[in-house]
Amino acid sequence: MHVLAFCPIAAQCWEKAAIRIPTQQDTSFLDWCVSIFSSANTATCRLFCVLCWSIWGARNDKVWKNKDSSASFIFAFAVCYLEQWTLAQAPYLETSRTGLLVGDGNDRWCAPNANEIKVNVDASIFGSSQDYGYGMVARDEHGFMLEATSRLCHGYVRPELAEAIGVREALSWIKNKQWPQVTLETDSNLVAHTIARAAISYPDRVFSMENVPTDLLPLLVVEFEV
Numbered sequence: 513m514h515v516l517a518f519c520p521i522a523a524q525c526w527e528k529a530a531i532r533i534p535t536q537q538d539t540s541f542l543d544w545c546v547s548i549f550s551s552a553n554t555a556t557c558r559l560f561c562v563l564c565w566s567i568w569g570a571r572n573d574k575v576w577k578n579k580d581s582s583a584s585f586i587f588a589f590a591v592c593y594l595e596q597w598t599l600a601q602a603p604y605l606e607t608s609r610t611g612l613l614v615g616d617g618n619d620r621w622c623a624p625n626a627n628e629i630k631v632n633v634d635a636s637i638f639g640s641s642q643d644y645g646y647g648m649v650a651r652d653e654h655g656f657m658l659e660a661t662s663r664l665c666h667g668y669v670r671p672e673l674a675e676a677i678g679v680r681e682a683l684s685w686i687k688n689k690q691w692p693q694v695t696l697e698t699d700s701n702l703v704a705h706t707i708a709r710a711a712i713s714y715p716d717r718v719f720s721m722e723n724v725p726t727d728l729l730p731l732l733v734v735e736f737e738v
């Protein structure tokens with residue numbers, strides 16, 4: 513119970529989540545869960561579960577890998593994971609973002625099989641600068657983002673060619689990462705399009721959960737303190 517609620521890092525996580533920890537340190541974890549689940553709404557209960565899991569994962573990283581994690585990172589990791597999971601459960605993906613090509617983000621993202629990886633790739637045309645970009649994102653069977661990359665290219669091309677270039681680069685990316693079981697999807701995922709659109713601001717970048725820019729779209733990660 514101390515690791516999940518009362519240690520300084522965990523306490524900061526719960527403060528960021530606006531979830532109260534027990535006032536008595538002899539409170540059991542079961543009693544705390546009952547208190548949360550009986551009084552909080554569904555969104556808060558989901559965040560509570562994911563944040564407990566994230567804090568315990570950070571504890572394991574410290575014990576087994578001697579890797580420190582800040583409260584900001586643990587909280588952002590939990591919220592991002594929850595957003596990706598929620599998005600994967602939605603019947604359809606919706607967006608109000610401008611600059612989407614026809615059909616972008618309209619299909620539901622389906623997780624790959626166990627121990628497999630799914631890579632989504634998409635392209636975006638930036639008419640004002642006559643540039644184009646493409647984005648790729650790799651996720652596991654839980655919907656967790658393993659890595660993402662954005663590329664900005666100069667010159668005017670048709671959308672179909674931009675997407676073909678993105679597919680070619682995605683295949684090279686998969687080969688270089690040496691992922692054994694990978695499914696590649698094109699033009700069907702809002703997260704991939706988000707990264708493609710971000711190429712104008714973050715050209716030629718590789719993102720992981722530890723270095724996603726805090727001002728990138730909330731679909732990828734929530735804003736948190738550095």
